[in-house]
Amino acid sequence: MPQMTFHTPATHDEVAALLAASAGARVLSGGTDLIVQMRSGRNAPSAIIDVKQVAGMIGVRMSDSGFAIGAATPCTALLNDSALSAAWPGVVEAANLIGSVQVRNRATMAGNLCNASPAADSVPALIAAGATCVVVGPSGTREVAASDIAVAPGKTSLAPGEFVAEIRLPARPARGGDAYLRSIPRTEMDIAVVGVGVALVLDASGTCTAARIALGAVAPTALLVDEAGAALVGSKLDDAALEAMAVAVRAAAKPIDDKRGTAEYRTAMAGVLAKRVVAIAAARARNAA
Amino acid sequence: MNAPVTPKAFKVVGTRPVRPDGVDKVTGKAIYGPDFVAPGMIHGAILRSPHAHAKILSINTKKAEALAGVKAVITSADFPGQESKVLAGGETSSNQRDIAQICMADGKVLYAGHAVAAVAATSEAIARAAVALIEVTYEVLPHVIEVEEAIAPGAPLLHADMYTKGVEPASDQPSNAAMCFTLARGDADAALARAAITVTGRYKTPPVHQGYIEPHACVASWNADGQGQMWVSSQGAFDIRNTTAAVLHMPIADLRVMPLEIGGGFGGKTTIYLEPVAMLLSRKAGRPVRIAMNRQEVFCGTGPAPGSVADVTLGSDADGNFVGLKVEFWSQAGAFPGSGVHSGVMTALGAYTVANAHVRGWDVVSNIPATKAYRAPGAPQIAFALESAIDDLAVKLGMDAIDLRLKNAVRPGDPGPMRLPHGAIGYVECLEAAKAHPHWSAPLGANQGRGVAGAFWGNYGGPSTAAVSLSSDGSVQVTTGNPDIGGSRASMAIMAAETLDVPYESVRVAIADTASIGYSMLTGGSRVTFATGKAVVEAAQNVRETLVSRAASLFGVDTAEVEWHGGAAHCLSGERKGESLSIGAIAAKAGQFSGTITSEVSINPLDYLPGFAVHICDSEVDPETGHVRIVRYTAVQDVGRAIHLDYVEGQLQGGAVQGIGWALNEAYVFDAEGRMENPGFLDYRMPVASDLPMIDTVLVEVPNPAHPYGVKGVGEAPIVPPLAAVANSVRHATGIRMRELPLSPDKVYAALRAAD
Amino acid sequence: MSKIAVTTSINGDPAEFLCDAGETLLDALRVTMGLTGAKEGCGSGDCGACTVMMDGEMVCSCLVLAPEAEGKSIATIEGVAEGSVLHPVQRKFLEHGALQCGFCTPGFIVAAKALIEKNPDPSESEIRYWLAGNLCRCTGYDKIVRAVADAAAEMRQDQNSQRTAA
Numbered sequence A: 001m002p003q004m005t006f007h008t009p010a011t012h013d014e015v016a017a018l019l020a021a022s023a024g025a026r027v028l029s030g031g032t033d034l035i036v037q038m039r040s041g042r043n044a045p046s047a048i049i050d051v052k053q054v055a056g057m058i059g060v061r062m063s064d065s066g067f068a069i070g071a072a073t074p075c076t077a078l079l080n081d082s083a084l085s086a087a088w089p090g091v092v093e094a095a096n097l098i099g100s101v102q103v104r105n106r107a108t109m110a111g112n113l114c115n116a117s118p119a120a121d122s123v124p125a126l127i128a129a130g131a132t133c134v135v136v137g138p139s140g141t142r143e144v145a146a147s148d149i150a151v152a153p154g155k156t157s158l159a160p161g162e163f164v165a166e167i168r169l170p171a172r173p174a175r176g177g178d179a180y181l182r183s184i185p186r187t188e189m190d191i192a193v194v195g196v197g198v199a200l201v202l203d204a205s206g207t208c209t210a211a212r213i214a215l216g217a218v219a220p221t222a223l224l225v226d227e228a229g230a231a232l233v234g235s236k237l238d239d240a241a242l243e244a245m246a247v248a249v250r251a252a253a254k255p256i257d258d259k260r261g262t263a264e265y266r267t268a269m270a271g272v273l274a275k276r277v278v279a280i281a282a283a284r285a286r287n288a289a
Numbered sequence B: 001m002n003a004p005v006t007p008k009a010f011k012v013v014g015t016r017p018v019r020p021d022g023v024d025k026v027t028g029k030a031i032y033g034p035d036f037v038a039p040g041m042i043h044g045a046i047l048r049s050p051h052a053h054a055k056i057l058s059i060n061t062k063k064a065e066a067l068a069g070v071k072a073v074i075t076s077a078d079f080p081g082q083e084s085k086v087l088a089g090g091e092t093s094s095n096q097r098d099i100a101q102i103c104m105a106d107g108k109v110l111y112a113g114h115a116v117a118a119v120a121a122t123s124e125a126i127a128r129a130a131v132a133l134i135e136v137t138y139e140v141l142p143h144v145i146e147v148e149e150a151i152a153p154g155a156p157l158l159h160a161d162m163y164t165k166g167v168e169p170a171s172d173q174p175s176n177a178a179m180c181f182t183l184a185r186g187d188a189d190a191a192l193a194r195a196a197i198t199v200t201g202r203y204k205t206p207p208v209h210q211g212y213i214e215p216h217a218c219v220a221s222w223n224a225d226g227q228g229q230m231w232v233s234s235q236g237a238f239d240i241r242n243t244t245a246a247v248l249h250m251p252i253a254d255l256r257v258m259p260l261e262i263g264g265g266f267g268g269k270t271t272i273y274l275e276p277v278a279m280l281l282s283r284k285a286g287r288p289v290r291i292a293m294n295r296q297e298v299f300c301g302t303g304p305a306p307g308s309v310a311d312v313t314l315g316s317d318a319d320g321n322f323v324g325l326k327v328e329f330w331s332q333a334g335a336f337p338g339s340g341v342h343s344g345v346m347t348a349l350g351a352y353t354v355a356n357a358h359v360r361g362w363d364v365v366s367n368i369p370a371t372k373a374y375r376a377p378g379a380p381q382i383a384f385a386l387e388s389a390i391d392d393l394a395v396k397l398g399m400d401a402i403d404l405r406l407k408n409a410v411r412p413g414d415p416g417p418m419r420l421p422h423g424a425i426g427y428v429e430c431l432e433a434a435k436a437h438p439h440w441s442a443p444l445g446a447n448q449g450r451g452v453a454g455a456f457w458g459n460y461g462g463p464s465t466a467a468v469s470l471s472s473d474g475s476v477q478v479t480t481g482n483p484d485i486g487g488s489r490a491s492m493a494i495m496a497a498e499t500l501d502v503p504y505e506s507v508r509v510a511i512a513d514t515a516s517i518g519y520s521m522l523t524g525g526s527r528v529t530f531a532t533g534k535a536v537v538e539a540a541q542n543v544r545e546t547l548v549s550r551a552a553s554l555f556g557v558d559t560a561e562v563e564w565h566g567g568a569a570h571c572l573s574g575e576r577k578g579e580s581l582s583i584g585a586i587a588a589k590a591g592q593f594s595g596t597i598t599s600e601v602s603i604n605p606l607d608y609l610p611g612f613a614v615h616i617c618d619s620e621v622d623p624e625t626g627h628v629r630i631v632r633y634t635a636v637q638d639v640g641r642a643i644h645l646d647y648v649e650g651q652l653q654g655g656a657v658q659g660i661g662w663a664l665n666e667a668y669v670f671d672a673e674g675r676m677e678n679p680g681f682l683d684y685r686m687p688v689a690s691d692l693p694m695i696d697t698v699l700v701e702v703p704n705p706a707h708p709y710g711v712k713g714v715g716e717a718p719i720v721p722p723l724a725a726v727a728n729s730v731r732h733a734t735g736i737r738m739r740e741l742p743l744s745p746d747k748v749y750a751a752l753r754a755a756d
Numbered sequence C: 001m002s003k004i005a006v007t008t009s010i011n012g013d014p015a016e017f018l019c020d021a022g023e024t025l026l027d028a029l030r031v032t033m034g035l036t037g038a039k040e041g042c043g044s045g046d047c048g049a050c051t052v053m054m055d056g057e058m059v060c061s062c063l064v065l066a067p068e069a070e071g072k073s074i075a076t077i078e079g080v081a082e083g084s085v086l087h088p089v090q091r092k093f094l095e096h097g098a099l100q101c102g103f104c105t106p107g108f109i110v111a112a113k114a115l116i117e118k119n120p121d122p123s124e125s126e127i128r129y130w131l132a133g134n135l136c137r138c139t140g141y142d143k144i145v146r147a148v149a150d151a152a153a154e155m156r157q158d159q160n161s162q163r164t165a166a
């Protein structure tokens, strides 16, 4: 058996070089997916690249254009950043639904994105919020929409040697609000049967001027449902608009039956949760006015 | 945390002292099964079948044996030949040959996860790598999971030589139905035909796991001279020893088992899985061998509780008196028979008086892990069906659900399930306490419902040994052979302290290995505080008698002139009238008498009494999503007498929550190949702290006259009512009778939509 | 096979151990260091029996790789009591009978202590959600929740009386 190696690079370039050096090399952020997969034999890396020592990989930075979140920032650390929590409560909440406190003290949103599970909780919230990822690789740096990271269950669009260095969120628009809800059988410690993230903007009169709605666990990757957002734009989020939105959500949902829930239930819940989550985001948008 | 209903005049019994083993357990010092290390020990790993049903055509271990660091490889060929023989001990019946085949498949694998071969090596990593090098060729056979399919004509047969026992005329066709057991009284069909009101339905429950947090682990050392030792956490070192010795054809005295602290068992650690394997590997390797399961192995390789299908028809007259009951159920025993069908049948007849009843249970094998005892084995599944039917009947009658149960509840003197009259039972007292509890009349919120369900559980007694010995300073050593799973050291110390009238802190309790005290049956059947407690009390009484007689001799008076209280002998007459000799003073004079004061008592009490419980559950059902949230829960139980209040309440609370998990989310889920799809805690979904409210308890005390302090078993009854209590609360909240567990959100949602 | 040398601090004491790249911190603690107080109930982050503190945050040690402990400070159940003086959480677990088999107890105590240090006055619901990553199959959580609330109350009182005294 070739022996697995462990690395703690200090710079982006070192990470990229280590990743490029071996196809079996894996980034270690919180390890809450990777270590589980290693233990079950689903993943046998040749090298583990712990990115937590890389400068800038942990922490939240705010600027006029928004927030830059180091890719290795654990979910619970997001809660401690009051500006981020105030601007994107839905994203912070979604990240803090993952697992338990113990898990969230380690787990990262970048890991959640790059693990590419269809049920990842922070992903619909990030997509709804219009998040992007700074992807670093041997041939440089590019910025990718959060929705473009996962391409299939367990598969990402990252090229060999590439990794996510940072997640960026825009500044919150005036009268904007976001929220995320998921359906799980228990109250905690469960993988989403359905998850819905929404980010919307209201005008002074309470009319919705923009809305992005993203679904988790109803397709091979998280889905941004343009029709659902469109159904809200121009409305005052009245029952008819909400129902039209829910219809669009249910139509977009293409779930499977599995141990965690039936396709029929997932589809129905996507609609129910979408209405509830819009109500929360709208309340936040109004309060933000 | 209500105080018991009946007052009492004890000093220590019925209090809440800190348990003697507590500090070790809150500081991480206590040694559990996976913590033990033997000098020179090596590590075992087990190869398990990926197939639910297959013939083993060949096993090639050459590559594994060649790997550096591998010290031994075994398969079923290394086991001695097994005869079919029922072994005593345990809560469900066990056949020696079946147990051996569960430890290691012999010719055929019967479930995905079935052990096929094992390796011992100098490290766990090498052992695992070696296991991966073992080549097994299988001929995959059609498999069957659900009982309805297993008993259908043409179903794949697990055991070609199995014929249904208990049917007339005897069957000449092999079958997956291992046996059927029937209890009948009166004419159930005729009575149901005459009944003013009947309710009927088919109820289903999936297999569920005991879910103890400590995975199985053991260290075994088997010497060249045939003598062996094992360090195991189990529910009973003696039964583990006896079963392992039987499977390995060893003289029992050649095997010594050291009990380690046990991290939960609930029936699942009443049997052996790793022990003979570790022993055989140790003998081959000449080194102590440790084997520890991971969580997936626990789910796939050890016995869950059986799933069930039950048809129930219950009829009453217009006033609600039960007139007829018919129950037929099929228990999903798994790969080998023995799924607690008898106690399922008794459950149907234990709590209520019905003149005409026909109850029949079938023990059906299928390609899931061989099921094992789980807290009140066989009872919760049947109580779910019966107590749901009673709830339906109450609705039809327009009667209060507790009143209906009170009307039909068994009372002392009424015939029990086997027609023997019930003794000093307390079901009526439980129902009355439940009715009087503020919970029963509290207002409900929107989308909330309230359910109630009762329970009968037979409990058990059986053989126990205990020793009480005095140290020269008068401090007291109690020794038993029963592992402490939930505070039993504290209960034993309380009973000894009460009997000797000494401070609780002066009594210390040890759990001996199998060579250091006589046999005690395992910790199960809610028997330890009753049977082992009784042995402790008898031994303490003997010690007290010796103390009194020695004091009498020291005082120079007749024993009748000596009174024992406050941990001292008091002289009532003669020259030394008014003088006292403390327990320590008498103990210090052991040299003047026939030596140390000690008493070892072995008993086999069978005058245990059944336990009865009533649970009230409030749930809130989200009409849009089908989520069921438990918002309030009260567990009422006749405990005979509570020795240590915290640990009695704890049994009620823990059992209730296991039952809530069974009701709401827990289930084995199998894929099309018959492999368990959710063999981890994340997807198996046991209740977490945030899923639950406080669990209120009411301890009803109707003492058992056969126990010096009135003890009845308390451990198992609390898991019997919750399945129906939850389902009845959901019925009340939604108007929908759900007959299939678990009541997971998707199922409840589907039922709500179907009812729209 | 070449092992990785790790220099760390365990319960305030300097510690060194050798490990493989893929070994978990839990195995390093239990097997290499002989600290068997942290338990393995699942090895996959689901049960919390392996909970330890790493640089002041509670983590599942089964989901930390042993080499990650380099330069960190690790605190385990073995370091919760100060000498022979039990921590209030440990004492309250005993007083409330908040353990039956006790296998989950080390994880719960480490987690509960971390909660009270962050939130000295947690509500019942906050206690329940904080401890949702710790499974207990024996107790139904009732007495655990009470013990934690009581420990927090006692620690608040001690703090107040210390403040008054100062």
Ligand SMILES: Cc1cc2nc3c(=O)[nH]c(=O)nc-3n(C[C@H](O)[C@H](O)[C@H](O)COP(=O)(O)OP(=O)(O)OC[C@H]3O[C@@H](n4cnc5c(N)ncnc54)[C@H](O)[C@@H]3O)c2cc1C
Binding pocket: A026, A027, A028, A029, A030, A031, A032, A033, A034, A035, A036, A051, A071, A072, A097, A098, A099, A100, A103, A106, A107, A108, A109, A110, A111, A112, A113, A114, A115, A119, A120, A121, A122, A158, A162, A163, A164, A165, A189, A190, A191, A192, B682, C044, C045, C046
């Ligand atoms: C008990 C438990 C409960 C859980 N519950 C949930 C839940 O409720 N919801 C949920 O969504 N998830 C859940 N998870 C899964 C997991 O915690 C999350 O997906 C988490 O966000 C993963 O983050 P991480 O930092 O731990 O990832 P890691 O395990 O470190 O990495 C995951 C994958 O992403 C890769 N990766 C990590 N970081 C980067 C990077 N910067 N660039 C490129 N690739 C990278 C890794 O190589 C690996 O393949 C749970 C896990 C456990 C153990």
Ligand code: FES
Binding pocket: C039, C040, C041, C042, C043, C044, C045, C046, C047, C048, C049, C050, C051, C060, C061, C062, C063
């Ligand atoms: S062993 Fe680490 S969470 Fe279960």
Ligand code: FES
Binding pocket: B213, B263, B264, C098, C099, C100, C101, C102, C103, C104, C105, C135, C136, C137, C138, C139
């Ligand atoms: S006390 Fe046994 S698991 Fe918690």
